[in-house]
Amino acid sequence: MKQTIVIAGMGLIGGSLAKSIFQSNQHHIVGYDVDLKTLEYAQLNEMIHESTTDFTLAVQQADFIILAAPISETISLLHDLDSLPLKKDVIVTDVASVKTSILETANTLTNEHITFIGGHPMAGSHKKGVEAAKEHLFENAIYVLTPSIRSTEGKIASLKNILKHTNSNFVTLNSNEHDEMTGVISHFPHLIASSLVHQAKQWGDKHTYLPTLAAGGFRDITRIASSNPEMWQDIFYHNKFKMSKLLKDWIIEMSSLKELLDTNDKESMITYLKNAKVYRDGLGEKDKGAIPSFHDLYVDIQDQTGALASVVQLLASKEISIKNIQILEIREGITGALRLSFPTQDLQIQSYHLLQNHGHEVMVQN
Numbered sequence: 001m002k003q004t005i006v007i008a009g010m011g012l013i014g015g016s017l018a019k020s021i022f023q024s025n026q027h028h029i030v031g032y033d034v035d036l037k038t039l040e041y042a043q044l045n046e047m048i049h050e051s052t053t054d055f056t057l058a059v060q061q062a063d064f065i066i067l068a069a070p071i072s073e074t075i076s077l078l079h080d081l082d083s084l085p086l087k088k089d090v091i092v093t094d095v096a097s098v099k100t101s102i103l104e105t106a107n108t109l110t111n112e113h114i115t116f117i118g119g120h121p122m123a124g125s126h127k128k129g130v131e132a133a134k135e136h137l138f139e140n141a142i143y144v145l146t147p148s149i150r151s152t153e154g155k156i157a158s159l160k161n162i163l164k165h166t167n168s169n170f171v172t173l174n175s176n177e178h179d180e181m182t183g184v185i186s187h188f189p190h191l192i193a194s195s196l197v198h199q200a201k202q203w204g205d206k207h208t209y210l211p212t213l214a215a216g217g218f219r220d221i222t223r224i225a226s227s228n229p230e231m232w233q234d235i236f237y238h239n240k241f242k243m244s245k246l247l248k249d250w251i252i253e254m255s256s257l258k259e260l261l262d263t264n265d266k267e268s269m270i271t272y273l274k275n276a277k278v279y280r281d282g283l284g285e286k287d288k289g290a291i292p293s294f295h296d297l298y299v300d301i302q303d304q305t306g307a308l309a310s311v312v313q314l315l316a317s318k319e320i321s322i323k324n325i326q327i328l329e330i331r332e333g334i335t336g337a338l339r340l341s342f343p344t345q346d347l348q349i350q351s352y353h354l355l356q357n358h359g360h361e362v363m364v365q366n
């Protein structure tokens with residue numbers, strides 16, 4: 001018999017998980033949401049087998065429950081679950097971007113039927129809602145698992161067996177290290193991106209032509225400021241202590257940068273920029289630590305019909321599999337770049353020569 005998975009919160013993340021699990025045809029998926037239109041959309045688009053707005057009813061038949069609501073709502077749902085008369089054992093997971101407050105709640109649950117294992121798929125979008133859900137959203141992404149005091153190896157393996165349909169790469173962390181790292185590489189950059197946009201907006205009052213000048217660099221660094229404000233407020237709130245510490249350190253660093261500028265300290269400024277470049281360039285270098293790696297190539301392309309297709313076709317003709325493709329920046333008539341990620345260094349090198357021999361400008365990361 002198929003196992004039943006209840007997904008509570010059928011928005012961008014819940015919907016994307018539903019799509020990737022649904023296509024495996026191995027599980028029965030029940031969608032739960034407070035928004036009826038969301039459930040209608042999910043059912044109409046074959047993302048779930050059943051839908052309900054009754055949480056108590058939904059969870060009675062569940063083998064797995066994936067809580068994919070906003071963080072504060074996820075905590076309420078965990079409390080609700082604890083007091084429900086569950087009839088069988090259930091593995092409960094979540095997708096929240098901050099883990100400490102979730103794990104603190106999960107570790108206080110007393111309902112013996114519940115085993116909680118925290119989860120965080122590290123991929124997303126600036127969009128929200130079920131309409132933005134994508135089957136392949138988590139492919140090749142890191143999927144962090146944060147076990148609770150009740151988690152066992154066996155239960156973690158069962159959960160991975162459900163989540164394997166996302167084709168993501170699992171990494172296990174404790175909630176504190178998760179929140180510290182995501183604070184640095186996801187949450188805090190978001191705050192800074194929004195502040196840069198505010199700065200530009202203020203200067204835009206003086207120079208009305210300023211938005212037209214906003215070039216690739218500004219667009220790259222502020223892209224994430226276009227994301228869902230309610231979600232990011234919730235993330236900042238739940239990770240506020242780590243965010244506040246990062247902001248304190250940042251202010252100190254900005255003061256020393258101001259000093260470098262004001263004193264015309266050329267050598268120190270070059271060293272500062274160089275050190276940042278070396279670390280940033282090395283971020284593509286993988287096979288270090290727990291995070292699985294890919295091997296990247298950058299290919300210059302013109303913004304013309306077929307440029308992307310010709311690169312992909314060339315690689316496909318040699319049966320070279322690409323793990324990921326990202327279009328970095330294209331403006332009309334100007335060269336843009338494709339980032340191609342390969343699963344092995346051999347394929348990366350083979351592709352490098354193939355593309356170069358066919359006249360493409362190719363660059364290897366670092």
Ligand SMILES: NC(=O)C1=CN([C@@H]2O[C@H](COP(=O)(O)OP(=O)(O)OC[C@H]3O[C@@H](n4cnc5c(N)ncnc54)[C@H](O)[C@@H]3O)[C@@H](O)[C@H]2O)C=CC1
Binds near residue numbers: 008033038077121231
């Ligand atoms: N958006 C992103 O890029 C990522 C988000 N996350 C996490 O995923 C979670 C969901 O985010 P999104 O899917 O982006 O948001 P979303 O706004 O697209 O979807 C949230 C869904 O939850 C529903 N909902 C709200 N309260 C509910 C409740 N009490 N019970 C049931 N459903 C409820 C909403 O109606 C909506 O359909 C958040 O906890 C977020 O931290 C994790 C990784 C990436």
Ligand SMILES: O=C(O)C(=O)Cc1ccc(O)cc1
Binds near residue numbers: 185
């Ligand atoms: O900030 C980012 O890196 C994103 O672009 C998408 C994202 C948003 C929230 C998450 O919890 C994980 C990934």
